Amino acid sequence: MKNRLPAGNICGVTGQHAYTANNLPTCEGAIQLAMEQTDFTLQGARCLVIGCGRIGALLARKLHALDALVTVSARSARDFARIEAAGLAALDTRRLAGHLDGFDLVFNTVPAPVLGASELAGLKPGCVVIDLASLPGGISPDVKLPPACRVLHALSLPGRVAPLSAARAIHDTVCAVLQEEGVL
Numbered sequence: 197m198k199n200r201l202p203a204g205n206i207c208g209v210t211g212q213h214a215y216t217a218n219n220l221p222t223c224e225g226a227i228q229l230a231m232e233q234t235d236f237t238l239q240g241a242r243c244l245v246i247g248c249g250r251i252g253a254l255l256a257r258k259l260h261a262l263d264a265l266v267t268v269s270a271r272s273a274r275d276f277a278r279i280e281a282a283g284l285a286a287l288d289t290r291r292l293a294g295h296l297d298g299f300d301l302v303f304n305t306v307p308a309p310v311l312g313a314s315e316l317a318g319l320k321p322g323c324v325v326i327d328l329a330s331l332p333g334g335i336s337p338d339v340k341l342p343p344a345c346r347v348l349h350a351l352s353l354p355g356r357v358a359p360l361s362a363a364r365a366i367h368d369t370v371c372a373v374l375q376e377e378g379v380l
Contacts, residue, residue, distance in 0.1 A: 217365030217366075217368070217369055218354040218361075218362055218365050218366075219250050219251050219254050220254065220361075221353060221354035221357055221358035221361050221362055222251050222255075222328060222353045222354055223251060223254050223255045223258050224258075224357060224358065225350065225353030225354065225356065225357035225358070226255055226303055226326055226328055226350060226353065227255075227258060227259070227262070228357060229326055229348060229350055229353075230301055230303075230324065230326060233324050233326075233346070233348060234300070234301070234324060236300065238259065238262045238263070238264045238301075239262060239263040239264065240263065240264070240265065241264045241265065241300045241301055242264075242265045242267075242298055242299045242300050242301075243259050243264045243265065243266050243267070243299065243300065243301045243302075243303065244266075244267050244268075244269065244287070244296065244299045244301070244302045244303065245259070245266065245267070245268045245269070245303045245305065246268075246269045246289060246292070246302065246303065246304045246305060246306055246310060246311070246334060247268075247269065247270070247289070247304065247305035247306040247329075247334075248268050248269070248270035248275040248278065248279060249305060251305045251328060252268060252270075252303075252305040253268075253278070255303055255305070255328075256268045256279075256282070256284055257282065260282070260283070260284060264301075265285075266284045266285070267284065267285040267286065267287055267299070268284050268285070268286055268287070269286070269287040269288065269289040269292060270286065270287075270288070270289060271288065271289050271290060289306065289310055292310065292311070292315045293314040293315045293317075293318065294314075294318055295318070296315060296316070296318045296319050296320075296323075297318040297319065297320050298320065299319070299320065299323060300320075300322075300323060300324070301323070301324050301325075301326065302319070302323060302324070302325045302326070303325075303326050303328060304325065304326070304327045304328060304329055304333070304334035304335065305328050305329055305334075306329055306334045307329040307330045307331070307332070307333065307334065308329075308332070308334065309332065309333070309334060309335065309336045310334045311325070311334050311335045311336065311339070312336040312339055313336065313339050313340070316335070316339050316341060316342065316345075317342065318342075319341070319342045319345045320342075321342060321343055321344045321345065322344045322345065323342075323345045324345070324346050324348065325341075325345065325346065325347045325348070326347075326348045326350050327347060327348065327349050327350060328350050328353070330351070331351070333349060335347055
């Protein structure tokens with residue numbers, strides 16, 4: 197009989213791979229939510245994507261393809277180079293305060309509080325902030341928003357907007373990991 201993997205190892209590896217496979221439904225869900233929660237088109241909308249990881253980079257490309265005016269924030273020189281090579285504007289995530297006043301939509305993908313009182317104080321009235329990050333999310337819990345601004349915590353988007361695709365991604369990932377480990 198082959199050695200069985202401890203459940204924690206299966207869940208840990210599976211979680212990482214499944215989240216990667218669910219990047220697309222997360223981004224599509226974020227775009228759907230933005231379209232439902234605003235009274236303007238994404239074409240020409242000034243959008244900030246905070247974070248340039250798997251979801252942030254994909255979301256920025258999708259928004260750019262819809263002719264949104266996209267800025268992406270990051271922290272590393274490598275990410276700044278990738279952002280600029282894609283024809284997008286870049287901001288330093290560590291220095292967002294004073295730079296958020298022109299955005300219609302802000303999408304956060306960083307799972308740590310990067311938007312505090314000093315960052316959010318400069319939001320333009322009516323700005324919608326969509327927090328895609330896992331808990332604790334990217335917005336400090338005690339922060340007061342400027343007038344008419346809203347924060348939407350958009351957790352578990354793949355299962356909500358594309359449950360069949362999300363389930364298939366998780367199933368395929370579990371099977372692949374179990375095959376790699378010789379369990380199946």
